[in-house]
Amino acid sequence: MNREKFADIIDVANRAGVSPATVSRAFNHPDLVKPATRRKIQKAVEDTGYIRNRAAQAIHGRRSGTVGLIVPTLDNAIFSNLIQSFSETLNGLGFTMLVATHGYDLKEEHKLLRSLLEHRIEGIGLIGLDHEDSTYTLLERRNTPAVAMWNYQADSRISCVGSDNYTAGQMAASHIVEQGHRRIGIAFPPTDGNDRAASRLRGVMDVLTEAGVDIPDHWKLRTQYSISKAKAACLDLFRGDNLPTALIAGNDVIAQGAVFAATQAGLVLPRDISITGIGDFAGSAEIVPGLTTVKVQSDEIGEKAAHLLYDLISEPDERNIIRENIDLKFIARATTGPKH
Template structure:
């Protein structure tokens, strides 16, 4: 097919520019329409609703767009449609767990349906998260993806006052079905605790991140406690250690709980770095895993399966959560009901770091 040549010379200047053209000699919608021999409305439909345009015409328009280097004017489209085709997402961090995989999946899915992702990190600070959401609103995003349900007290009223659609990710609560997508954190840790208890463990320690401003961590801790309570067991105070999200902290907290009497025989770690640190410290101090102590984690980052003792863990489907979060927020923006599952099932991946308790 011959290349499309655009004749844009002699176009009116900025003061009298024709609709659909851009100032200072830039290429506009009208130039694309003229090159293909169709109306500007047809080009607009091919860009925004390609399913209503024939494949042959879509190909011709796509070729013209590529040859001319035309980019749709987002500001003009937002003025016309009332939408910016952008979604804002605030994650606590992009350095840990499944958040990076989810962010990548969100971006891919949004691009597939014509939306752009704006991404920010709150560092688990509700004030910072609120500031970022306000900035998103100022930029005219069509919707917002949040993580969890613990936020600044003014955040959700702010979004509702502006009728700005939002969803919560990495959490699933039946009571708010339709506005959340992710795993049931409580149920996942009940399952993990039951697995260890069924192996015969009765002395449990928990190494976890702080639960302040982190309802997912709170739900996991509650899952452990509830599962043990049904068996008449509990985590002893000296066996509960709270810290930060680092491997170094995992090593320190492991040493702390193992210095108690009696020592725990199973340690549940609230995230992957803590579990990695616990395993490394156990091996460095001559403890056998799992013969002396079982260690399990939450999240399944790559290194978990490559340690000298691979770690049993809760695997959360981060990419699936991101994909569904993107679909759900677009459905809310475009006022559609979701026809796909919103709860992403976590699974227990059993590896060499867990086994029956030592015989006293």
């Protein structure tokens, strides 16, 4: 059976009326090729349907132009803005992004990292700073440029761009305490393998402990990052007789579920209960009533992390650990108010 012949670099060169070396130079060092020549080559690429074989380039020690991003989940809005910003910025810098998810399983994350490295990625973006020691060791042994996003730590093992999630938890809890609430519940996801949630929870609990707040066990809700599951968990609490006057959620996905549960249970926010989240995700300002939250500036995190990863790839001889703390912003909306 005859196999269809795809266009190669020689076909592009012939079509553009230049040498194959000029075509290669236009791909790898466009600043060294005249704009008019680059335009001719680009048109020839489009006319012939030529696709570069980056894998072959990587095998021969040349750049693949590809970076990896491993995130816990794509199931909800938690990381969507960050991924979009990270991807768009990298694309503008000439890189293609490969995305993988590990479902909050850090052992699976290690396997995914090995697989991406086998595909000759030039750098990797990770979420948070809680990873298997084997993951850190692999990055160090391979000297792989890496940036952790979403969480900031002054002593991080790799470069990071993110916010201080402990402070985010403190901000949310301080607002509730300042509103006069002392009967306070919490709704958080499991914290194993999730340093963001663990840090926020510590921040919340430290503020509440200092304020003399003791949370009954049945007001300590555990729920996955799911509006429907958070709603179900909160309904069980809100339909009872002994209610808190405020609920602090570990992020806006859980908080939105809590708002829907309160409404279904016949509670009026914030008269009967105040609810606050963390994140300021899509929909938090639009739901009725609007959700009080701590804004994590995910767009800025994604953009700055992409630029940092680009720098780490481009300057291997100056690959220091860089840490950038992105400011948090408290946003008071209509789901919280003074204790009645």
